[in-house]
Amino acid sequence: MKTPAFWYRPAGLAAWTLAPIGALYGLAGRLRMAKGTPYEAGVPVLCVGNLVAGGAGKTPVCIAVAEALRARGVAAHFLTRGHGGRERGPLPIDLARHGADDVGDEALLLAEHAPCWVARDRAEGARAAEAAGAGAIVMDDGFQNPGLAKNCSLVVVDGGVGFGNGRLVPAGPLREPVACGLARADAVVVMGEDRAGVERLVGGALPVLHARLEPAGEAMDLSGRAVLAFAGIGRPEKFFATLEALGARVVERVGFADHHPYRPEEIMALADRAAGLGAMPVTTAKDAARLPAALRSLVRVVPVRAVWREPALLDRLLDTVLTRGGSHGQAA
Template sequence: MRTPGFWYGPPGLAAALLAPLGALYGAAGRRRMAGTVPHRAAAPVICIGNLVAGGAGKTPVGLAVAAALARRGVAAHALTRGHGGREPGPLRVDPARHGAADVGDEALLLAAAGPCWVARDRAAGADAAVAAGARAIVMDDGFQNPGLAKDLSLLVADGAVGFGNGRLIPAGPLRERVADGLRRADALVVLGEDRAGVAAQVAARTPGLPVLHARLEPAAADAADLRGRRLLAFAGIGRPEKFFATLEALGAELVQRVPFADHHPFRPAEIAALIDRAATLGALPVTTAKDAVRLPPGLRARLRVLPVAVAWDDPGALDALLDRLPLTPRPNGGPHGEAA
């Protein structure tokens, strides 16, 4: 689904007309929360969630949290629903055997860095990870899923757009009311410049809730290589404009921007046409790491992929949050659990 433009503007006629449906959506979510007894896993669960539909940067933050746990010698496994994939799980992701159509694109990104499980039943997925040696679970999304108890919940917000027009789906991007979500969170991560005033909104609604600031950055070598280059950029993420802005900030010249819907399943003919169009324009075709795992394998080598990673303004703030958890390092200090 392509994100409706009115979600991130001042509330207008479309938002007003859809507000009753948004109220029903919110009420259904609150009933689900109230009527579910969460399962407690045998290892701490760290949830990386958000309050809006679409990409806010959860997966890069989850990777950064898993890396921080690995530095402590804690065997952390990732857990995700596998949005866009056909496998219900619990299934340990093997990038050599599984594709995006099997497990979704986020799962493949997470599995490239460490053990990752796909499970529509998050509780069953957490138990499978623990049985395979996980001493911490980093759950990508699932903040609004009450089936699995969370020991630490980090909400991620895109500093450029924040919580959008403040309305619930479908009148706006919110999965639940901002105040409700902030009350259940342990901290909020603002990615990028806080142009939407997210930190001020959090201070007004939930004084004392820690706010961490970070940004998504490409590796220095990638940034230097793309500076001054003519690019045809395409992306099928929650907000493709964020990727385009990243490229422009590097000093690249974007001769064409091609947005797709989030999780778009790329067809070979589509990608071949983009590559041909880039050649006609004298440009280099470039996309995101999340999109790259959905590309036809035979065409990936013909374009450029720009991976990004989280850079924290204050890395110690994340460490302080992790210090709250009963984390047990592996006896040999290794970062990963045993194979299932």
Template sequence: MKAPAFWYRPPGLAAALLGPLGALYAAGARRRLAGTAPQGVGIPVVCIGNLVAGGAGKTPLAQAVMRRLLVRGIRAHYLSRGYGGRLRGPVQVNPAAHVAADVGDEPLLLSRSAPAWISADRLAGARTARDGGAQAVVMDDGFQNPALAKDLSLLVVDGGAGFGNGRVIPAGPLREELADGLARAHGVVIVGADRTGAGARAAGLAPAVPVLAARLVPDADVAATLAGRTVLAFAGIGRPQKFFDTCRDMGLSLARGVPFPDHHPYTESEIGRLLDQAADLGATPLTTEKDWVRLPPAVQARVTALPVVLTFQDDGALDALLDRVTRDIPRDTSRDTDG
């Protein structure tokens, strides 16, 4: 579903009319969280969440956290709900056997770098990961899920969109009241230029919660291969315009940018039409990694994926947060890539 445009404009008539429903939604979220006692699983759980409906950059942050844990010699596993997949789990993602329609696009992408589990029941999923050898869990989404205790919760904010109009669904994009969410967070990560003042707003409401600045950087090898090319870019992510802006920032000639809804299940006929358009334009078909794993296998080889890496203005700030919850974990020095 595409987010209503008024969610990302100053509050107006639509937000005011829907305000009472937003208040009910916020009250329901508050009751659900207060009415459930979170349970731990005996290993640290790092939750990568957000406060708005739709994507904000959670998956790249989950990957960045995983890289740091692996460098520390910690056997960490991913955990995801598996949105968009038919399996409820708990089940370990097998990229050789599963497709996005089975387990969802994000878990399939995450499974390339570490063991990944999907489970509609997050608590059961974390227990299964622990029993499968995980020393820590990196959970992609699930900040509003009350069943599983989180040892470290990092909130991702799209710097271009911020917290929208600051209202709760359906009056705005927030899944819960901003102050309520920030009260449970241990860190806020602003991805991209903070064009809405979200960092200052978060710091004002939760002064003790550090705000980290980060940006998405295209993979250098793929960027070099694409240098000077004309591309037809398409994306079905939370905010496709971010991907199109990235293409322009790389110096690519963007012949066309085609947006799709978040997690859109592509068909062969859709991609066939895009490939025909790209050929007519003399352009390279280009998409995100998350979109690429949702493509029908028969056409994947004809589309280029652009991997991105989340980099931080201050790496030490993220390391300090992770150190709080991982310092007592025995390290497997044979996996340590830090030298």
């Protein structure tokens, strides 16, 4: 579904009406977290999660963390649930064989950078990654999953909207109360300008790392170009703003629900609409993974990467994790 607009406005009638359901959602989450004993992997497990439903920039942060580990000689493997895919795993991603219908869009993006495992059961996925030679596991999402013990948990927050109206799903965007989530975290990553006062809310209780999403590849040549932008991510507005920051003339914006599975007729209609406007259809790399293969050439893809304001802060955090996390394998 699309992110409800009222989640990111001061709590009103809709939020108050849905608050009892949110209380039940929170109770169910607490009971789930209390169940069982998490599996302790033999290699460091770094979880990149968030406290809200929808995108906050987790996947680019995962990739940046894995690259930093690789620079230290650590063979990092990704672990993800494979949201939107049919496979339950544990399954290693094969980019030549798997598509978004199989393993979800995020897994495909991760697998372009390092070995990636899809597993609904995170403990089983961790065991499979260890057996395959992982020196560390970078888990995309799963902060609220109790099945696998984490050596380090990074909570990623969109600096533009923070924690929204502060209510639990469906009354607001929160998967769990902010205080409960931050109590289990090792650091907070604020993506973009902190207009929501996230760092002030954290109040020095945790390290706060700042990062931004920066277009990669040949995106700079979109400056001055007319584009029809479409995206099915947590907050499509972030993508539209990125294009405007590049200097692109965004003549039309089309937002879809997160993980929207694009049909051929939808892409043809978007391409025709763009042609009528004298524009180029553009989308995110995450959306591109869900485009019909035969029509991908009609759409310009704008990949992004996470860039740290102070890389030394991440370095110190990783040094601590690797020291206390025990032995690790060497990168190939």
